[in-house]
Amino acid sequence: MIDTFAALAHGMAVALQPMNLLYALIGVFLGTAVGVLPGIGPALTVALLLPVTYKLDPGGSLIMFAGIYYGGMYGGSTTAILINTPGESASMATALEGNKMAKAGRGGPALATAAIGSFVAGTIATIGLAFLAPLLVDFAVKFGPEDYFALMCVAFVTVSATFGDSPIRGLTSLFIGLTLGLIGIDKLTGQARLAFGVPELLDGVEVTTLAVGLFAVGEALYVASRRHHAEEKIEPVRGSLWMTMEDWKRSWKAWLRGTMFGFPIGALPAGGAEIPTFLSYSTERRLSKHPEEFGKGAIEGVAGPEAANNASAAGTLVPLLTLGLPTSATAAMMLAGFQQYGLNPGPLLFAERPDLVWGLIASLFIANVMLLVLNLPLVGLWVRLLAIPQPWLYAGILVFATMGTIAAKPSVVELSMLAAFGVLGFLMRRYDFPIAPVVVGLILGPIAESQLRRALAISLGDPIVLLQSPMSATLLGIALIALLAPFVLKGLDRFKASED
């Protein structure tokens, strides 16, 4: 406890340096600006802005990252409320009620309850992160390679199979990612796998190329292909931005309940903000004194899910920082951000670079305050960004998307891969395969393989080592149950009821 306070105070001292405050401010601003663009979720926001941070020092760039991450979440909720296009499934609940409120001329209070709720949830969840992380680190130090491998198996299964619409399609996405992760030189024997004699493939597939291709190029192609269906409509922000006494009364409990759903579920190595947001939405509908307003613009239906969404975003940082385990597309992009400096999150990073880790955690608090102070007054500016005509918007997104790759590796092969991943992302959207497992598979696949090979090398090739460690045996059991559960429970219509 005392240690945590000391570490956090030290982190604050790092984060409050004027240069780092400036980085946080730039991050918050860029994150909101990009996140507010329709169709761009927080994961793509981070992926697009990775190259911008490339030349900064690791500390400053991670602080900027924290701002981008939280800013992207803020921006996403603005889009969900003002045009009914959630950039990611976690904003769907927000869009449900928030867009109705905006149509009824209550867009101001909807934006306000989302912003203040995000602030409350983000702050509580970041406190949770600060206190939970050291405990988990103490625990994770004792992990052997077989335990890490088992943990990654849990993450693979939960991210792809357990919580999606179809376990088959989720696992297909994961295995595409695992296949991409195999490409390149095998680190233990120096042999090239799946490189087909192309020198650019020897280093493996860049995470940013994959993410930008799948998310940005894929999304642009997908939206272009169905442009003939319907035009989106921006709801103007009418009326006062301020919430009435009644709004506050109806919001604060929903914020706290949403946080209670979001943080623990986000912190589990299961990922996905969809579940806590929909749990929060259905809970608020049940507990509300105005159930008749749900579906027509109930403020609780914005406050709760939005808090749950932000709390779970902070929650996913727990496994990411302590175990190096990304459980959402956004967390995978954060990991890529660490990796571009050769940093590997995990217990070691807490021991070796406490200034970095705690500086990052402290800057999450600062980013949150900045977002609250900056964003409500600036909402007019963000609304204007939403009004960019679609052709220029997507043209600009693609220019930015290709710019990242051009800056990192201006080669024909790398750009062709970007285009190919764009086509892949388009096809996956069209045929309803989830995207995040591909990114998680690419990042975690090679790590899981090296942990497994290390474990088997220590045990002289005896696979029983995976079951001898109680930790690893338990985790593998959980992974197996999580894999089989969706097939067993197939008849159960899980969260569909709350969507209607």
Place this chain on the structure above:
Amino acid sequence: MTADDPSGASPPAQGSRRIDRAGLVIAFALAALAIVLVVDAGRLSSGAMYGMGPEAMPIVVAVGLALLAIGNLIDALRGNLPPRESADPKPVLLILAGLALLIAIIGFGGGFILATSSLFVATSAAFGRRAILIDSAIALVLTTLIFLAFDKLLTLSLPAGSLERLL
């Protein structure tokens, strides 16, 4: 599962129990990918004395892909895929042409501004704009600003062609 959803807004005319041809293609593509993995793994020599060599993981992934190919095949045969709306291939091809042009310009040393400007104009046209001259002007200004900001301020090296050397 989604296709069975009675509340689904899709028109029933599509027939949720017909064989889905796209699903068949996906299943065969996965199977082909599995074969590629196995063939590639066959070339590798196992360097490790104990434990797993470099060929083990590709085989595991290939087995997974093969199983998933079967799973996708069953879904396709049962017509168990989620309903799809019609898609217009023209804008998709236009954007891909823009990307191809960008790659070609970068490949032949035409520089960042020209390459990204052509992608901008192609994408904008794909989204229904017909004012190519105005869009080209906007694209050139925008990409020049980006080039200056990133090349001069952030010192990221973007590929320079003859246009960039004038700046």
